[in-house]
Amino acid sequence: MRTTLLLLFLSFASTAQELVIGTTYSLEATTHVISVWRTFPESVPTRTVNRTSTSLEQLLSASPEDSVDLILSSSPILFTHLQEKGLLAAVIAPDAPEQQWVPGQLRGHVVAFSVSGYGMLINQHYLDGQGISAPEDWEGMADPRLRGMVILSSPSRSDTNHIMIETLLQRRGWESGWRLLLEIAGNLGTLSSRSFGVAEKVQADLAAVGPVLDSYANVLLANPDLRFHYFPDFTVSPTYIAVNAKSRNIAHAQAFIRYLLSERGQQALGEVETGKYPIIRLPVDHPLAARQHQLLSLPPIDYGLMIRRQSLVRSLFDMAISNRLAQLQEGWRSLHQAEQQIGHSLPELRRLLTDIPVSEAQSLDAAYLQSFGVRTQAYSNNNLELIDWQNYFHLRQRQLYTALGKMGVGTASTSQSGAGRK
Structure with missing residues (x-):
């Protein structure tokens, strides 16, 4: 009996010393930031659980234990649902201008630590083989010459795509936005079940163009056949992080958030091509400064309307x-x-x-x-x-x-x- 209790204690202690991050991002999008975190004296072993927004919400809602310590995503929809269920712990967030990117109803429970942008991942080799020029914006994806070559993800399967579509509806207007989406739909070859699945299919020559978050595209741009083009005058996409209220590792989770907002954590965001830019403004001579400043100048959408x-x-x-x-x-x-x-x-x-x-x-x-x-x-x-x-x-x-x-x-x-x- 004593041996059993000892083993249970050791198992609990081991679990408590591991930081688990539930994220809607692909593994590649977080690998470097986590590797830098492991060099910090206060770090603990860290792993990620990569799920869709719906799957992650179900996991956090159903589990009576601390299966996940931190939630990392660009979806305010996910965080709103978790907050409504009382699943987000209060976080110590600085009263810094950068936190303006957190929707008002989420402040105090959610922190923004980086920004990304939306655009199109283009398989230039595919288009060149068809003798078709690459689209420049949403309207370009409605070109009938692209029939069967465009790929999207459904907003019911992807919060990233939901944000893109809601932004289009807010920027173009309700009727005009849907008119454009339905015209683009005539060119769809298929619908992807995941937002980063759009990027994967463009890379695999299964589509010529697809709207994606830059963080999904940039990790693929070593392929010379691919290029990424930002949508003009669209919106910025902050990346958020929050602590699971059930976590037994709240101290370590808070330490990880402090790391992300530290000078070294912000620097790590720009060291590899993940498409995530620091949320703290870079000096003008920094190689990423022009793109980051452009993204930070884009107006946010009405997140309240999107949630409603x-x-x-x-x-x-x-x-x-x-x-x-x-x-x-x-x-x-x-x-x-x-x-x-x-x-x-x-x-x-x-x-x-x-x-x-x-x-x-x-x-x-x-x-x-x-x-x-x-x-x-x-x-x-x-x-x-x-x-x-x-x-x-x-x-x-x-x-x-x-x-x-x-x-x-x-x-x-x-x-x-x-x-x-x-």
Whole structure:
């Protein structure tokens, strides 16, 4: 019995001396920062648990023990959910200007320690082989010559992609943003299940271009076939860290946060091409200063609005794009063919592929968003709103094929009869 108790004590002590970081980033994005941390006298052995945002939230919510000590992610959605469940410990964060990048409702529980930016990872070799110039912005990804060459991730699977899409909707406007997304969807070859999966597929010649966070792209740029292009006038993406309220290693976790905000920790962020820039402004003669200052000058999005309508945006993306991707691809192929035949754009028919069943007023209405969030927490095909959306898209797809048929443009019968059924 005494031996058993001793072994249990030693097991507990060993666990308590290991710092576990749960992160939505790939392993490569944190390797160097952790290796520098290990040189500090107060460091302890550290490992990462790499999960999706949803999986990490489920792990932290379900585990009665301290399976994770620190949470590291660029997703304010994840941290908001964890804070609402009382899973974030208070952190000692400096009252420094750099912490302005933490959304107001998260301050005191979350610290920002670096910034990144959004753009497109481009497989230049792939595009050169097709004789196509690389896109410069979101509109460029709607070029019909890129049909089958673009890759995205769904916001219901990737908080990084959710932030990109919400930024697009806020910058371009609700209707215009969705119109552009639906046009880009016609060029999608597939949807990735993970945000860094977008970068991996572009690298593997499975796509020519995909929107990604720079930290996912920069670790791949040793490949001469790849290049990364920042979106102009988009938004900055801070990287956040917080302490699990269940952690038995809070002292070590706080020490790790102090390290990240220290001069050496900030310096480590710029020593390898991770795409993470220090949050403390660099001197003007630093090689990373110009890019960092550019990112820090970008205005943040309205994170409060993003949190309030997260269920709406995720469900609408899935109903409008994910669940009917094959129909969108066929619809745009047929429409582009018709426009090429007659020599001009067909705006009325384009609207059949780009209109959405939710108005901008609804997307801003607190009562609608609250009731929508309650109704769709358990996603169900019996949900009347979602069925209405499905019928909405199905009807417009049929109207498109009817109009194209009258113009003498052939479409696949399977697409016509099966549109909107997925």
